[in-house]
Amino acid sequence: MARDEESVRKPLEKPKRFVWPPARREGEESGGGGEGGGEPDLRGASGPASDRASVGWWEQIERAYLGVTSPPWKRRVELAGFAADSSDAWCFRCGRSVGAYEVVTEGSDAGCKGCRGSRLPWKRVVRLAAYRGVLRSAILEIKNSAFRRLGSDVGRDLGEQLVTCLAYEGLAASDAIVVPVPTSTWRRFARGIDHPFAIARGVREATGMPVVQLLARQHRPMQTGSTLETRRKNVAGSMHLAWQWRHQPVPMPRVVVLLDDVMTTGATMREAARVVQAAWRERLEADRELVAPAIWIGVLGVTPEKTEPGNTEGL
Numbered sequence: 001m002a003r004d005e006e007s008v009r010k011p012l013e014k015p016k017r018f019v020w021p022p023a024r025r026e027g028e029e030s031g032g033g034g035e036g037g038g039e040p041d042l043r044g045a046s047g048p049a050s051d052r053a054s055v056g057w058w059e060q061i062e063r064a065y066l067g068v069t070s071p072p073w074k075r076r077v078e079l080a081g082f083a084a085d086s087s088d089a090w091c092f093r094c095g096r097s098v099g100a101y102e103v104v105t106e107g108s109d110a111g112c113k114g115c116r117g118s119r120l121p122w123k124r125v126v127r128l129a130a131y132r133g134v135l136r137s138a139i140l141e142i143k144n145s146a147f148r149r150l151g152s153d154v155g156r157d158l159g160e161q162l163v164t165c166l167a168y169e170g171l172a173a174s175d176a177i178v179v180p181v182p183t184s185t186w187r188r189f190a191r192g193i194d195h196p197f198a199i200a201r202g203v204r205e206a207t208g209m210p211v212v213q214l215l216a217r218q219h220r221p222m223q224t225g226s227t228l229e230t231r232r233k234n235v236a237g238s239m240h241l242a243w244q245w246r247h248q249p250v251p252m253p254r255v256v257v258l259l260d261d262v263m264t265t266g267a268t269m270r271e272a273a274r275v276v277q278a279a280w281r282e283r284l285e286a287d288r289e290l291v292a293p294a295i296w297i298g299v300l301g302v303t304p305e306k307t308e309p310g311n312t313e314g315l
């Protein structure tokens with residue numbers, strides 16, 4: 001008994017297991033709920049302590065009791081001071097970052113010094129930012145820990161970026177559909193997430209653009225550290241029209257956004273564009289009045305050139 005009393009008198013220690021509701025801290029006003037049964041303060045900064053001024057109630061609980069270190073996207077953005085790129089930060093044709101004084105031309109000889117003169121099957125690349133820092137770690141987390149909510153939250157930001165770029169061409173979200181670049185069934189099973197689809201769902205939530213799963217993909221071994229040529233060979237023929245679209249006309253809006261998490265060499269996107277264009281061909285030949293949709297690329301990140309050696313994420 002004496003030992004029990006002693007333990008009762010001890011100052012409060014961090015609880016060993018999850019306790020609900022959490023003990024109120026000194027200086028914290030008791031809410032209207034009485035006896036600790038009230039709702040947690042959703043405004044977050046209810047106490048005088050400076051740490052509580054900046055974190056929400058759920059985050060406090062997670063940190064204190066669950067040891068979770070995986071904050072939501074909005075919080076990561078705040079902490080890292082991340083902002084989506086303005087449209088002059090990347091080349092609209094190939095997606096690579098452009099310097100402050102670098103010229104990106106439009107028209108027949110369009111592009112930056114890296115892509116001008118090259119043939120690309122798409123008209124425009126829309127990206128959130130370069131693939132590094134907080135964006136890179138979020139993308140890796142979406143893939144590796146099947147964090148769907150994070151995927152759709154980052155996807156929402158990409159949706160806003162897409163709407164901005166559509167407006168630049170006098171188009172609206174209703175002129176476009178989103179086609180997520182598929183992961184193979186095997187990879188989806190191994191990872192527990194179809195991450196491009198999770199991102200596409202966020203784009204749909206933010207913009208109302210329909211998500212159409214036009215494509216399916218065979219499993220091929222991961223080609224990390226390969227050159228563009230190796231990647232192209234590896235991915236060639238790996239995609240096909242999803243079976244449910246083989247016997248019905250594929251949609252032909254003004255813009256089709258091929259959506260993936262990261263673009264590195266563009267080999268995967270070329271393959272996706274090839275299949276989509278082949279699916280349109282028959283309809284275009286049958287009806288000369290039809291106009292082929294413009295293919296756009298929507299990605300969260302574009303791998304920077306040579307700035308991150310050994311960085312071989314994405315294709």
Ligand SMILES: [Zn+2]
Pocket residue numbers: 091092093094095096111112113114115116
């Ligand atoms: Zn370019």
